[in-house]
Amino acid sequence: MTRDSRQRKFFAFRDAVFLSCAAAALALFVHSGERPPEGEKYADITVDGQIVKTIPLGREGTYSPAGRPGVQIAARGGMIGFVRSDCPDKICVHTGFLSIPGQSAVCLPNRVVVRVASRKEEELDSIVY
């Protein structure tokens, strides 16, 4: 690659157009996103892509997935989250507690995902018109 040309601009008018379009498309996309239905909430715990446990959010207690003794997930007060992990970054723990369907917390080094969903969402999936 040659040294960059001097005439390249930092900002061009079409950037404003591009950014406005991107923002509008995104706003439309987020707005049109389906509202999570109010139903019985639960959390799926996934290890290596396999759902290993489904915990209703009303429950209280802790859980460590099989083969992941360093990971502890706790459900309390209608919420769920990682409370302990032996990974270096602890991003999963810092994510905090989740309670809204669609939210998730991820521990990359342990390959564990906690995802909140609601029961009605599942029922809707099976409706055939």
Added chain:
Amino acid sequence: MKKYAVREITSLALMLSMILIISAVESMFPVLPFHMRFGLSNVVTMYALFFVGFRQAFTLSALKSLFVFLTRGPIAGIMSASGGITSLLATASIAALSSGASYLFLSVAGALVHNMTQLAAASFIVSTNLMPVYLPILIAAAIPAGVLTAALLRAVMPVFKAISPEKTRLLRT
């Protein structure tokens, strides 16, 4: 020849230390959810890419990922390398194809590619499709991050110019 090699190593070392310091300071003040960061150190990488050379920018990106790998572990290293290298390649490709593309456009495009590659890498690592959950927020975050990087590049260009442009020209052998 040898004089230029020493200069090149020194200038790369200086830029790498800038990248590492900016990243370290930035991670001390988490202001965004999901452990997202603005990636302010990309100002230096962008400067290297456009005003020094692709090879040097690539070296900086690779060394930064190596540093992350050594200090924060293999997963963080893979995330850093995947995002860093693909966004650098994408930015350089767009710049090569279009001389009219502004730095702001290149910066936003780089941020988008960075975020999407990292999301794909994370999905691959956990064998779970994380796209539905994180794609909207990561696309949304890439826009201000890219704008901020371009604005900062513009703001600090006089400083960069003062410390190196005529000297970096000598780097090209």
